[in-house]
Amino acid sequence: MMRARALPSPYWLCEMARCCWMLKGARRAMTMNNLFTSDALEVLMPVDGGTPRSPDCIRQRGGEISVRVRREEGRNSLDHAPSRLNLVLRNRANEPIQVRLALDLSDRGDGQEPSRAPLWGAPQERDYVFLRPPRGVWQRVDGEIQHWTVRVTLHLEPGDSLLALSPEYTYGDYLRFVHSLSEGPLLRKVLLGRSDGGREHWGLRITDPEGPQEKKLRFLLAARAHAYETFGSFAVEGMIRYLLGNPPEANLKLFDFEVLPMLNVDGVAQGYEYTEGFEHGPGRDLTACASGRLYFQRIDEWQPHILVSLHNWITPRALDLMSYTDADSAGRPIDRAQEMLRAFFPPQTQYGKRWLNDMEPPLAQNWMLEDEKESPKLTNPEVYAHIRYRTEIWVPEFPWFGRDDGDPVQIAFETGRLYLRALLQTLVRTHSLSSAVLEAPLEQRWLSEWEPAGSPEPQHVGRDALLNGGPLVLDRVAFARGLAMASGGAVSYDLAGQWDEFAAVAGLAGDLPAGAAVEFRVEGDGRLLWASRPHHVPYHRDRFVVDVRGVRMLTLVARMLDERRSGGTAQALWADAKVTREARDRH
Structure with a gap:
């Protein structure tokens, strides 16, 4: 069966401490304001990170609840579709209820096209939300979009469900x-200061004190x-655990690490999306x-050799980005580091991702x-x-x-760990x-590049396409x-006994x-x-790795679990089917 990977005990100590803190946080009642009540x-709007924050943004129209999603409660320096929504939907009944929501992402209140062409905001890629039920994990809920209004149907269990455009990570979570991390030989925690709103800025120093400090x-x-970019918060937890x-x-x-887990503490806590409380945008000081x-x-005092700034855009949703820095001995930009990182951190095709870098000139993302x-923007901290x-x-x-x-x-934790491990290598x-x-x-090879053993007729196996030539799509992920x-x-x-792991995403089309x-x-x-759960419904994904x-x-x-039930159009997909092994040349 699938090989389980053992994790070092310090990881589990951190995880147990985090779980204790999260359980304590779950037992504490969140401070929330009521925005709307119907049957x-x-x-409800959580005071810590909730948005929108005004009851005027919630209306009942016909058989649906209309929510005007706001970019900022204050100023906003970018023109793009709103990217942050954090509300609590409380089902006061003793049984599940169904709710129809209409989310206006236009930031104008009319659901129509923004007055200017928005950045990173193609409407066809914004037709979903995330929901966390009272007992369960975050799950994506798909809807449909017209102009800039997304309509979704939610099935709410009794109790409080969290609704967001991205899985939520609050100032309180930070x-x-x-506080769940225990100081020791490798870790020192420092309260660096406070924000304009009086919130805490913590720095985490991680290094091995036995190494020669001056050479690190x-x-x-x-x-x-950016307050709405929650993936970075989860990813940085995965990095710290690693x-x-x-x-x-x-x-x-x-290496001598200093970690700043949350830069925009005021923006995160106040429900802002991008800049307010942390003026990190074009033309801002x-x-x-x-x-x-x-x-x-911290940049001036630390004068880092390496600076990693974690981000996540909402669109383009199928593309990851890797900005990097590398030059030859004469100071000319080269793409050596980019290619090395890709060898240790290939595109996460198991999630339908590819690198935007592959669609641009080779050096386009080199800092x-x-x-x-002529005039670099020194108001940007990374440029500075x-x-x-x-x-x-x-x-x-x-x-x-x-x-x-x-x-x-958990995927965000693991992505952060894998990225940092690859970057250090x-x-x-x-x-x-x-x-x-x-x-x-890692060296990898897709099975679609190989001839099957016994050479079945071509029409019996589709390579990189359905049997009728259509695209491979599961759960709307291509x-x-x-x-x-x-x-x-x-x-x-x-396989000739030459490979270490087989991985794929199984599902029906x-x-x-x-x-x-x-x-x-x-x-x-x-x-x-390995064997999957029974698949009844098309497009569900079973991602797995087998030794x-x-x-x-x-x-x-x-x-087929019941051979008597024949017919139908379903095809069995082994998406992203590949084998991997350690590269033969370690250097």
Whole structure:
């Protein structure tokens, strides 16, 4: 069966402490203001991070509840569709209820097109919300969009459900996480200052004190400059756990970390989206607020060699971004570091992602290009650090959409861990750190590139497409690679015992007869390695990884659980089906 990966005990200590804090937070009643009441439904605004904050934004129109989603309760420096919504939907009945919501993302209150072309806001990519039921994890709920109004139907269990455009991470969550961490030889916590609103700015210093301090690379890791970009908060937790749980692999004798987990504490707490309370936008002076001044102060005092600023846009939702810094000995921009990082952190195709970098010129995301500008924007802290201290800047963008099968929060933790691990392995090579712990990058190959064993007829297996040539789509996530077969089919591949893991996303495309179900099975040399839950409904995703070390013949089976129920149009998809192993050349 699937191989379980053991985690070091410090990781579990951090996780247990976090769980205790989260349970305490769950038991404490959130301070909330009532915005709307209708029959069994209450719409509540949490004081910590809730938005919109005015009852005027909630109306009942016909059989639906209309919500005007606001960009900012104060000023806003960017013209794009609103990207933040945080409300509590309270079902006061003793049984589930159904609620129809209309979310106006125009920021004008009329649901029509914004007056100017918005940045990052294609309406067809904004037709979903996230909901966390009273007992459960965040889940994506799809709807339909007309102009800039999204309509979704929600099934609410009794109690409080959280509604958001992205999984929520509040100022209170940040404090609970910081206080859950115990100081020790590797970790020191410092209260760096307070915001204009009196909120706490914590810095986390992580390093191995036994390493030669003067030779270490100083590493500044910052998240949540933009209040709505919650992925960075979860990702930075995953990064911190990786550093504390894996000191040798993290090369803490070579790096000295300072982590600023939440830059825009006022914006996050007050329900702002982007700039208010932390003037981080075009033409803004970040030093106008206490939080901004603190960020520049940390850059001046720390003078980091490396600065990572975590972000997530909402659209384009299928694209990740990797900004980086690298140059040759003459100071000319090169893409060596970008290619190295990709070797350790391939595009997360299992979530339907690809790099925006692949659609641009090779050096388009290299921060060395800032040196060629006549008037670099020194009001931007990353530009300031790069120009003033020659800091290497790395800025990833990880949108939530697609990273939502199972528990999106756990996916964000893991994405943060994998990205930082890959970045450190890249840096020890670009900086020629000879005493570093080196890991091998991954080598991967898609099964759609191979001829199946026994060479079944081409019409029986679709390669990178459905059997009729259509795209591979599961749960509205498109996959560029994968296999398709008729329900009840099977296909085998000769791995020759040369690969370590097989990974794929299993699901159905099309319709099954009433009452029918398909079980996806992975077999190695005739032995069952993995079996899915029964699939009844099309488009649901089962993402899995299976240990195939030593396996010669890999067989994929889409087994009909009731052979008497034939017919239907369903095809069994093995999206993103690939095998991986450590690269043969470790250097």
